Amino acid sequence: MTFKSDKNTILSKIDKSKKGKIDKPIKSLIKKINKNSNFYTTSSCSGRIVLLSKPSAKKQDINWLFKSHKKISFKQINSALSPLPNSPVWFRFEPLILHITAKNLKNAQYLINKSRAIGFKRSGIQSTKNKTAVEIASTEIISTIIADKGKLLISKNYLKRLIKEANKKLNTNKDKTKKFIHILQEQN
């Protein structure tokens, strides 16, 4: 199959993500990428603040207590933590992540260079065989344990500070995402 027919097939399929739709903050960006004849997206996350509990080390064992792609409040987090589960609970901020298929290696390289230049330092080509698949990612993560055995390990004040830091990073992430739109404009 050609890149173009692959693209049409993929983009006409039902969204298979748990959420079933694209995160609101990056809807226009995803649309823009998919309008570009050299690229199409296969999965994406605009950046998010999450609370997850891990009954074991296995990935499939994760319970999501909370997920937000927007700024969060102490009230929201506090209510997501009541009642606390017995297993360890982690607070995480995860920045924008995009999976993009490129028409060819040259387009993929262009995307990687530009993405790294605007701060998506952990961007790379993950597949070169049947498809040229690129992952755009960065390192500005917050990730820390906050509760275990049904008890909070931190003070309410520190939880408030974590929320503040995560909201700040969500904002920086938004600014970086805006720069991403310009990359595509240059290429068109």
Added chain:
Amino acid sequence: MTFKSDKNTILSKIDKSKKGKIDKPIKSLIKKINKNSNFYTTSSCSGRIVLLSKPSAKKQDINWLFKSHKKISFKQINSALSPLPNSPVWFRFEPLILHITAKNLKNAQYLINKSRAIGFKRSGIQSTKNKTAVEIASTEIISTIIADKGKLLISKNYLKRLIKEANKKLNTNKDKTKKFIHILQEQN
């Protein structure tokens, strides 16, 4: 220049990293990679626990209060935090990171596939032009603010828990690194 002569030039140069030498826990791994005729390393970190203070958002503004590639103790961290700086202090665990140049795209793809399969999920090809450069990385990060304005934001007990979690991740990282050696054995 050919891959082979590039490799000889790079490997004969003086180590330009701040530390000036390869991290002890991965010395034998790096040696093994460089013995393989399809690859050579350009930079590496075995995985580390760090304390850093950030007077501003700029990367060059980071002050390193503490760095360790081995398990850490409360005593070590406590003394690295005395006296506390005025700027925000972050506690971080960062897993193994390798920058490897591959002979060609096929070798690079092999490395990416195998690395992702053993848990280095954020691995990708970063350059395909003059050199085929691969970054091997993963997502098991701990990263959280612990002090600001000269004051600790967390309790000593929570700091002890963070140390425990970081030491645990350092151990998991070590096990994953061992698997990495097998990848190269398969390829030889």
